Structure formats: C-alpha cells, structure tokens
Amino acid sequence: MSEDPSSSHSSNDEPSRHRTWLQRLLANFASEPKSRAELLDIIKGAANNKVVDQEALNIIEGALDVAQLQVREIMIPRSQMVVIKDDESPAEFLPKVIESGHSRFPVIGESSDDIKGILLAKDLLPLILKGHEGFNITSELRIANIIPESKRLNVLLKEFRENRYHMALVIDEYGGISGLVTIEDILEEIVGEIEDETDEETDDFIRQVSDSDYLLKALTPIEEFNTYFKTKFSDEEFDTIGGIITRAFGHLPSRNETVFVGEFKFRVLYSDNRQVHLLRATRTKETEKNGDGN
Known part of the structure; x- marks a missing residue:
C-alpha cells in the first residue's frame, strides 16, 4: 500500500512550520527597544491591550521624561520664592510661614544671593511652648544644597533620596540664585500635580x-x-x-x-x-x- 504523498509532505512540513512560528514568537520577546521612542511604542501597545492602565502609562512616560528635563525647566523662579531674612524676628517672619503653608524656607542675608541656610517649619514648634524670647534663627538653620540649573531631574531625584533632603537652591551660570526646586516638584513631573490639605480648592x-x-x-x-x-x-x-x-x-x-x-x-x-x-x-x-x- 503506497503512502499518500500529500500526507507525507504535510507531516514533514509541520515541524518546520511549528519551528518557524516558535522562532518568530521568541524573536518578539527577545527584541529589545533601541531607543526611547521604541520603548514608548511598546509601553503604549501594552496600554492599548489593557496590560497596563492609562494612569500607569502616564507615570511611566513621566519617569522617562524626567531623564530628559533639567532643573531650569521646572524650578520655582527667584521672584516666587518665599524667603526669610536672617535679621527678622519670629513676629516678623511667622506670618509668612503660616500664610505660605510651606515646610522649608531659604534664609538669606543682605540679598537673595546670600543664602545662610534652610529653616524647617517644624523647628519652629518649640516657639509655641517657650515663646520668642532668646530665639536665635542661626542655630536652627540646616545646610542649603546648591545645584546648577543644568542638572538633570533624574540625577537630582537620586540625590534627594540618597542624601535625604527635600529642597535645593538653584544657581545660574553667574553664581546667582535663580530659583529653588523641591522633591515634590520632580515627583509632580512623574505622577502629575500633587495636592495636599493646605492647597486651596479651585475651579x-x-x-x-x-x-x-x-x-x-x-x-x-x-x-x-x-x-x-x-x-x-x-x-x-x-x-x-x-x-x-x-x-x-x-x-x-x-x-x-x-x-x-x-x-x-x-x-x-x-x-x-x-x-x-x-x-x-x-x-x-x-x-x-x-x-x-x-
């Protein structure tokens, strides 16, 4: 009894077709994105296929964008900084502290370029019990971290985490203070605007x-x-x-x-x-x- 040639041909081709399909599948998993654009295409494809949701996609895109941005692009400009002068009394600077709702304040000398340090709002709590008598702002200051406008945000975020500080003063090419940046500013670039209970609700x-x-x-x-x-x-x-x-x-x-x-x-x-x-x-x-x- 002779074998059916078509059946034999089909049987011989099956492993070959199977291997080809398997090789293509493995190739898809083995391929690595060669650029940021290719990586984003893969992630967006995953979002379209419901592997990740839109919020996760936005966070991933934000994290990738942070590596491309410099401090100058997100810093709070000098004109918007809330500062305390080193010769001000608590009665003079406390209204600013309360009104702004910030947790950290640059302390300056004769000008905004003369940075003496950083004052933490929480370090002012003893004034409630002890009063203002004998208060010395210099003894309460923390070291101010100075960075250039050109520093990449991903590098700064790593420094914030490793050194456990939350604010940095930004200097321009001439060494003058051009603004400040906080860890919250960077995180907002990744996850979107962060509002807390002190932020005013507004439409x-x-x-x-x-x-x-x-x-x-x-x-x-x-x-x-x-x-x-x-x-x-x-x-x-x-x-x-x-x-x-x-x-x-x-x-x-x-x-x-x-x-x-x-x-x-x-x-x-x-x-x-x-x-x-x-x-x-x-x-x-x-x-x-x-x-x-x-």
Whole structure:
C-alpha cells in the first residue's frame, strides 16, 4: 500500500512550520527597544491591550521624561520664592510661614544671593511652648544644597533620596540664585500635580505660576482665555484652548511636546490617547517664536 504523498509532505512540513512560528514568537520577546521612542511604542501597545492602565502609562512616560528635563525647566523662579531674612524676628517672619503653608524656607542675608541656610517649619514648634524670647534663627538653620540649573531631574531625584533632603537652591551660570526646586516638584513631573490639605480648592481654568508662566486646563473656554490674557483667539472653529492647540500640532500631542501659537509657547503637561488635559503656557517674544521654527 503506497503512502499518500500529500500526507507525507504535510507531516514533514509541520515541524518546520511549528519551528518557524516558535522562532518568530521568541524573536518578539527577545527584541529589545533601541531607543526611547521604541520603548514608548511598546509601553503604549501594552496600554492599548489593557496590560497596563492609562494612569500607569502616564507615570511611566513621566519617569522617562524626567531623564530628559533639567532643573531650569521646572524650578520655582527667584521672584516666587518665599524667603526669610536672617535679621527678622519670629513676629516678623511667622506670618509668612503660616500664610505660605510651606515646610522649608531659604534664609538669606543682605540679598537673595546670600543664602545662610534652610529653616524647617517644624523647628519652629518649640516657639509655641517657650515663646520668642532668646530665639536665635542661626542655630536652627540646616545646610542649603546648591545645584546648577543644568542638572538633570533624574540625577537630582537620586540625590534627594540618597542624601535625604527635600529642597535645593538653584544657581545660574553667574553664581546667582535663580530659583529653588523641591522633591515634590520632580515627583509632580512623574505622577502629575500633587495636592495636599493646605492647597486651596479651585475651579479656575488658569493659574499663574511665575511672571510669564501659567498652568491652564485644556478645557479653558477660548473666551475666558482671551479675557484673561487680552488676546483675540478665534472661537469660530473651537470652543476650548485645547482645540486650538491640537490643531496647531496637527496631531494628538504627547506629554512635553511644545508648540507656538500667537505670543505663547504651549507645553503639554498631561494628555491621554483621547485628548489633552493640562498645558503650561509661557509668554514669549516674537523673536523667540520665529527662531523656534514651530
């Protein structure tokens, strides 16, 4: 009885086809991303397949972004710092401490460049029992950590953790104080804005964070944006500033992408696979906009 040639051929090819399929599967697992973009594509694919949720994806993207950012991009500028002078009495500086709600304060001498140290709010608690008599602010100071504007955030975060400090003063290229940064500022770049019980609840669409920088919700009505900034963005095609920004990008932007619209530079702080949620707007000069190429 002769064998069926087709049956024999099929039997011989089966192991070969099986091996090929297995090799392809192993190759997919063995391949490693060669760039940050490839890694993000893999992670986003996992999110699309519900392996990770959107919040986890945003945190992963935030952690990757931190390695690309420098301190100058997130620091609290000098003009917004709450400082205490070393010759102030408790009666003079305590109202500032209470009003700000901060836990750490730079203490300065004759100017903001003359940093004497850091005062912790918790070290002022003995004043409740002992009173202000004999208080010496110098004896309460902690060492101030000084860092350059160019330091990478991932490096600084590691230093914060290893050395167990929470604030650093930032200096510019000339050695002057240009701002400060806290561990919370870095963590907010990773997980989003952190609010605590001292933060005021607000439904405001726009919040000023420095002389030229603003945080705004993408759902800010264009009419409200125009009223706040005295601009004339058209609301004929879109109702919200997020619509204008998305059109300017020409695609749904990812976190930290930037675009110039009018006199503003917009940076995406938070977005998902459906829409932009939070933006940082910076007023710029016309020459800066033209030089950027956007």
